[in-house]
Amino acid sequence: MNLSKDLMAASSTPLVLGVIAEGETYGYEIVKRVEELSGGKLQWTDGMLYPLLHRLEKQGFLISRWHVGDSNRKRKYYAITEDGRKTLCEQQQQWQIINQALNKVWRDIQRSGSHDIEFA
Template sequence: MNLSKDLMAASSTPLVLGVIAEGETYGYEIVKRVEELSGGELQWTDGMLYPLLHRLEKQGYLLSRWRVGDSNRKRKYYAVTEEGRKTLCEQQQQWQIINQALNKIWRDMQRSDNNDVQFA
């Protein structure tokens, strides 16, 4: 399925903050975790992820540090700040409201479809 760019852009911040809130991590692991969470439907590129990480860091939602990982490669690891956690909580509440509204309208649409309402 091809997801719209608008939907991808709107969901990227809470997804990234949520993944990093699970524990300090680096870019490739973030991409893989998002892919796993979406059942393979979301396949992000470096060109999409790294500008977002830099923006979130500038906004004070993330901290980064260079360190050597398990594979002896130097990587930039990201962690969520307290401000980032507050933002993630706010976004979670906003997404829940949107999700509830969408689910209600879709249920209503299904009921209408089942009643075979036709317009002249």
């Protein structure tokens, strides 16, 4: 199944902030963590992730630093700021409201049998 670009765009900020809130990390690890969290259904590219990271950093939600890791590779590590945590909390509340509404409407459709949608 291909997820819509609109849904991907809307969910990318809370996903990235959430992953980085787990601990300081770099781009490749973020991509892998999102893939893991989605059971392999979300496979982000560098072209999608890095503009988002730069935007979030410019907005003050992330800070970054260059670090040479164990493999002697220079990587840019990202950490969430206090403003980023506040934004993540706000987005979590918004997504919970949306999720609750969608679940209710889908349950109502299922109960009424008025639509041929199958739910997992």
